[in-house]
Structure formats: structure tokens, C-alpha cells
Amino acid sequence: MILPLEIHNLVKRYKNSSVDAVKGVSFEVKGAEIFGLLGPNGAGKTTIISAITTLEKPTDGTVKVFGVDVTKDSMFTKKQIGVVHQEVINSGFFDVEEILEFQSGYYGLRKNKERIHFLLSKLALYEHRNKRVKQLSGGMKRRLMIAKALVHNPKLLLLDEPTAGVDIRLREDLWNFVRELRSEGTSVLLTTHYLEEAEQLCDRVGIINLGSVVCVGATKEIVRQYTLRKVRIVFAEQVPVQSPYLMEVIGKDYFFVIPQEKPLGEFINELGVPTQLVRDIQIEEGDLEEAFLKIVSQKDGQVPL
Amino acid sequence: MIGFLTIFRREIARFLKVIVQTVITPFVSSFLYLLIFGVSLGQQMDSHQGVSYLAFLIPGLMMMGLINNAFQNSSSSIVSSKFSGDLEDLRVAPVTDQEIIWAMSLGSVVRGTLVALITYLVGSLFMYYQQGEWLHIAHPVSALFFLIVAGLIFGMIGISVAFWATTFDQLSAFSAFILLPLTYLGGVFLSIEHLHPFWQMVSKLNPLLYLINGLRYGVLGVSDVNVGTAAVISLVGFAFFFGLARISLRKGSFQRW
Numbered sequence: 001m002i003l004p005l006e007i008h009n010l011v012k013r014y015k016n017s018s019v020d021a022v023k024g025v026s027f028e029v030k031g032a033e034i035f036g037l038l039g040p041n042g043a044g045k046t047t048i049i050s051a052i053t054t055l056e057k058p059t060d061g062t063v064k065v066f067g068v069d070v071t072k073d074s075m076f077t078k079k080q081i082g083v084v085h086q087e088v089i090n091s092g093f094f095d096v097e098e099i100l101e102f103q104s105g106y107y108g109l110r111k112n113k114e115r116i117h118f119l120l121s122k123l124a125l126y127e128h129r130n131k132r133v134k135q136l137s138g139g140m141k142r143r144l145m146i147a148k149a150l151v152h153n154p155k156l157l158l159l160d161e162p163t164a165g166v167d168i169r170l171r172e173d174l175w176n177f178v179r180e181l182r183s184e185g186t187s188v189l190l191t192t193h194y195l196e197e198a199e200q201l202c203d204r205v206g207i208i209n210l211g212s213v214v215c216v217g218a219t220k221e222i223v224r225q226y227t228l229r230k231v232r233i234v235f236a237e238q239v240p241v242q243s244p245y246l247m248e249v250i251g252k253d254y255f256f257v258i259p260q261e262k263p264l265g266e267f268i269n270e271l272g273v274p275t276q277l278v279r280d281i282q283i284e285e286g287d288l289e290e291a292f293l294k295i296v297s298q299k300d301g302q303v304p305l
Numbered sequence: 306m307i308g309f310l311t312i313f314r315r316e317i318a319r320f321l322k323v324i325v326q327t328v329i330t331p332f333v334s335s336f337l338y339l340l341i342f343g344v345s346l347g348q349q350m351d352s353h354q355g356v357s358y359l360a361f362l363i364p365g366l367m368m369m370g371l372i373n374n375a376f377q378n379s380s381s382s383i384v385s386s387k388f389s390g391d392l393e394d395l396r397v398a399p400v401t402d403q404e405i406i407w408a409m410s411l412g413s414v415v416r417g418t419l420v421a422l423i424t425y426l427v428g429s430l431f432m433y434y435q436q437g438e439w440l441h442i443a444h445p446v447s448a449l450f451f452l453i454v455a456g457l458i459f460g461m462i463g464i465s466v467a468f469w470a471t472t473f474d475q476l477s478a479f480s481a482f483i484l485l486p487l488t489y490l491g492g493v494f495l496s497i498e499h500l501h502p503f504w505q506m507v508s509k510l511n512p513l514l515y516l517i518n519g520l521r522y523g524v525l526g527v528s529d530v531n532v533g534t535a536a537v538i539s540l541v542g543f544a545f546f547f548g549l550a551r552i553s554l555r556k557g558s559f560q561r562w
């Protein structure tokens with residue numbers, strides 16, 4: 001089974017730097033999945049993406065795109081990849097449509113009008129197609145970067161914070177578009193600091209901190225593993241409750257934190273309080289943000305999954 | 306191949322967008338040079354190998370314009386791409402270093418030759434006004450050969466310098482401290498025959514002398530140096546700077562400033 005992306009023991013030390021920006025990272029992106037690479041500022045996300053696109057040469061380790069080492073046959077791997085860089089590009093000479101035409105040409109596509117127009121309307125840029133980049137707003141520039149990455153219909157899409165500065169409605173549209181691409185078989189590697197979006201969007205995530213992957217897995221699995229369920233029960237009157245999960249009592253409000261795997265019914269039965277005394281139950285599930293914060297604040301390297 | 310053609314087309318489109326700098330400026334500057342040196346000064350100069358000073362000056366100015374513009378075209382294209390960040394696009398896209406080098410240096414040839422042509426036309430106009438006849442090109446094939454080789458060489462020098470440069474100033478420094486002196490001392494304005502033998506020898510170490518005189522042979526049929534030698538030296542220079550451009554792309558930075 002050939003994977004869209006396999007990274008094995010990737011190490012990157014920049015010139016004039018005394019520490020490794022990426023310290024032996026390994027993970028893979030599977031076919032038609034959205035993989036989120038998450039991590040605090042400076043964790044090494046952009047560096048990893050640069051190694052995939054050959055903008056930066058790995059110090060050690062291998063990066064394979066559809067089974068081919070990017071340092072060996074980059075002409076092949078580059079054709080498979082579309083990339084949206086974190087920094088917006090400001091090319092001054094040409095308008096939006098010209099930029100996309102040149103971009104198509106770089107990928108060997110001479111006539112690509114149809115695709116270009118499709119992308120322009122998909123990314124709400126059609127009416128701005130004759131503007132120069134500097135006449136676009138920040139979010140429009142970002143969308144132009146995305147259109148550029150897609151002119152050649154890449155099988156592996158790398159998105160380095162594609163939604164920074166994009167307004168909420170268009171962000172929503174954009175993520176739907178990414179889902180659409182996934183359903184057509186495109187694999188996506190994305191980085192974002194919007195963890196709520198990552199949770200909704202990503203099939204799997206890898207969490208990286210200080211140049212090392214500290215956790216990789218299915219998004220739901222990670223959330224389940226690293227978060228707790230908070231339960232608040234309001235009783236009709238004060239009751240004696242014996243539970244190892246009880247955290248706090250405020251008047252008739254009882255606050256519990258229970259493990260994810262514990263069935264709720266079992267937990268309530270164990271309280272030994274007649275159910276007719278229960279007025280209200282509120283459950284607050286943990287989310288990716290909680291898991292993320294827990295994972296990146298653990299200092300001792302690898303967190304077992 | 307399409308990648309190469311696209312970069313080439315982009316180079317042409319880019320200099321056409323800044324047409325004032327690329328075409329009007331050389332028009333004005335060659336007009337001024339010809340007016341001041343060719344017409345005013347030329348009347349006090351003896352004719353040299355049977356050609357008037359004005360005629361002598363024209364191929365020199367053509368080559369000077371070509372060299373400057375060829376260098377400018379590739380170097381400023383790369384440097385402005387570094388500045389805006391879209392140079393990274395070329396590294397990320399499936400185009401080879403060779404395609405980039407050829408496309409950019411051919412872009413330089415086109416712009417350089419265009420400028421040389423404008424200079425030729427302006428010069429020819431002066432000739433007609435002063436001497437009642439147009440300037441005929443003595444050996445068109447040689448002229449074209451030296452235009453193309455010089456355009457490629459300086460396109461490739463522009464690429465190499467731009468890839469190593471880390472600021473705009475480094476580019477202007479290269480222009481001002483290396484390119485300009487070498488062109489001025491390469492026999493644009495004077496035949497080296499007028500020089501002291503020692504300076505003649507020094508001049509012969511200046512590679513630009515061969516390009517300028519090669520073109521002068523092509524346009525006028527006269528030259529300070531043997532044309533065969535000039536052609537060989539030009540081709541050696543071309544091979545050298547092609548190699549240098551390849552190294553620059555491999556080792557230089559595509560990263561934005």
C-alpha cells in the first residue's frame with residue numbers, strides 16, 4: 001500500500017543554528033485523509049512542510065511522497081504536491097488570473113482555463129480575477145494562495161495555516177471545499193492554530209512540540225484519551241454522595257470529573273442517590289484544545305498513546 | 306518544456322509591464338550618448354579604420370545596453386521574486402534548474418537584443434542625419450551571434466548574482482563596481498589602439514572587450530581583436546557562466562527575504 005506521505009526520522013538543523021528545528025520526526029498521511037499537524041509556534045511545522053516540498057534539505061531522515069523519496073526524484077514528487085505557504089506571496093507584476101495561468105504552466109499545463117475559473121469561483125475570487133495581488137485584501141490573498149496550490153489538481157495538498165486571516169464564513173466554505181477534495185481522493189496535511197476547526201476536520205492529528213512529535217492518532221481517540229468528562233448534577237436537596245469522582249459541591253450543585261470510558265448510567269447508579277432527586281445533569285465533553293494543552297505541557301518527551 | 310516556456314513567457318511579460326524602464330530608458334540614454342559623444346565629440350575625432358566616430362560608437366553602445374539590460378532582466382526578476390516570495394514557487398514546482406536558467410537567460414537575450422536594436426535604430430537615424438546614409442550591418446550573422454551569446458552570458462551572470470545576493474544593494478554594487486567599469490574600459494568609447502601598450506595588454510584581459518569588438522565586427526566589419534578569438538572567448542565565457550548559474554541554483558537560496 002503506497003502512502004501519500006511517509007516521513008521517517010526527519011531531522012532538520014538550519015544553517016547557523018546550534019539546535020535541531022526538527023528532531024527525528026516520523027508520521028504518515030494516509031490516502032484520502034485530512035491530517036492535522038498541530039503544535040505551538042516554533043514547533044517545526046513549517047520546517048517539516050519545507051522538507052516535503054524540497055525548499056529545505058533534510059539534515060537526516062527521509063520524506064517519501066507516494067513511495068518516492070523527495071530528494072531522489074523530486075520532479076515526480078513535486079507534481080503530486082500542492083502547497084499553500086504560511087507567508088502570503090505578494091507578486092507585484094501580474095493579476096490574479098495571470099498568476100494562476102503561470103502557475104499552471106509551471107506544472108506543465110498549457111490550457112487550464114476551465115480549472116482556473118472553477119477555482120476562482122470556488123474560492124470567491126472570480127470577480128477579483130483582474131486585480132493585482134496588492135489590490136486584494138489579506139483573506140483574498142490567502143485564497144489566491146490556495147487556488148495556486150490547486151491548479152494542477154494535486155493528490156497531496158499541504159496547507160500551512162491556510163485560514164489565518166480568512167473570515168469565518170469563508171473559512172467554513174474553505175473547509176467544506178477541503179472535505180470535498182478529500183472525497184475526491186486528495187490527501188491533505190494541514191497546520192492550523194484553530195483547534196476547534198482541526199477537531200471537526202481532521203481524521204487524524206499529529207501533535208508536535210519543540211521539534212518532536214509527541215502524539216499521533218485519530219482525532220477522536222486523542223480527545224478521548226487526553227480529556228476528562230465533566231459532569232454537573234443538580235439535586236433537589238443536599239444529599240450525601242460518596243464518589244471517587246466528586247470534585248466540588250456548591251449548594252445543591254455537585255461537580256464530578258469522570259473518565260471517558262465510564263458509562264454514564266453506571267456512574268449515576270454508583271452514586272447511590274435515588275434518581276427522582278436528580279433535577280438536572282449537564283455533561284461537558286473534553287475537546288481537542290484541552291487534549292492539546294495537556295499534551296504540549298508535558299515536558300518529558302513522548303507521551304504514550 | 307511547458308515549464309520552460311512558461312517562465313520564458315513570464316519573463317517577457319514582466320519586462321513588457323515595465324516598458325518605460327526597459328525600452329524608453331535605453332532609448333533616451335542612447336540618444337544622449339550619441340548626441341554628446343557621437344555628434345559633438347565625434348567631429349573632433351579622426352575616423353578609425355575607415356569608419357566615423359559616430360559609427361564606431363554605435364555597436365559599442367548597442368553592446369553596453371544589451372549587457373546592462375540582460376543583467377538587469379534576470380537579476381531583478383529573481384530579486385523581486387525573492388522579495389515577494391514567489392521564487393519559492395519555482396523551487397516547489399516541477400521545473401528543473403536548467404529550465405529556469407535557460408528561460409531566464411533567454412528572457413535576458415530578448416530584452417537585451419531589443420535594447421540593442423533600439424540603439425541601432427537611433428544610431429542609424431543619427432548617421433542618416435549627419436552623413437546621409439543609414440548604417441548597414443556588415444555581417445548580420447556575426448552580429449546576431451555576439452548579441453545572443455552576450456545576452457546569455459549576462460543573463461546567467463544576473464541569475465548567479467541574484468541567487469547569492471541578500472539585499473538589493475548588492476545588486477547595484479555589482480552593477481556599479483564591476484559591470485560598469487568593465488564596459489567602459491572594454492572599448493565602448495575608444496579603440497584600444499589609442500592606448501599605451503601596457504593598457505592595451507590590460508584591456509585584453511577584459512572579457513567584455515571581446516564581446517564589444519565582436520559586435521563591432523558584426524555591425525561595421527572592423528574590430529580591435531581577432532573575431533575568431535572573440536568568438537572562442539565568448540563561448541568559453543558562456544560555458545563558464547552557465548556552470549556558475551547551475552551552481553548558484555543548486556546552492557543559492559530560493560527563500561524570500
Ligand SMILES: Nc1ncnc2c1ncn2[C@@H]1O[C@H](COP(=O)(O)OP(=O)(O)OP(=O)(O)O)[C@@H](O)[C@H]1O
Nearest residue numbers: 014017021039040041042043044045046047048086
Ligand atoms: N530559515 C531558518 N533559519 C534558522 N532557523 C529557522 C528558520 N526557519 C525556522 N527556524 C527555526 O526553526 C524552528 C521551527 O520553526 P517553524 O517555522 O518550522 O515553526 P512552526 O511550527 O511553523 O511555527 P509557527 O506556528 O509559528 O508557524 C523555530 O525555532 C525557528 O526559529
Ligand SMILES: [Mg+2]
Nearest residue numbers: 045046047086
Ligand atoms: Mg509555521
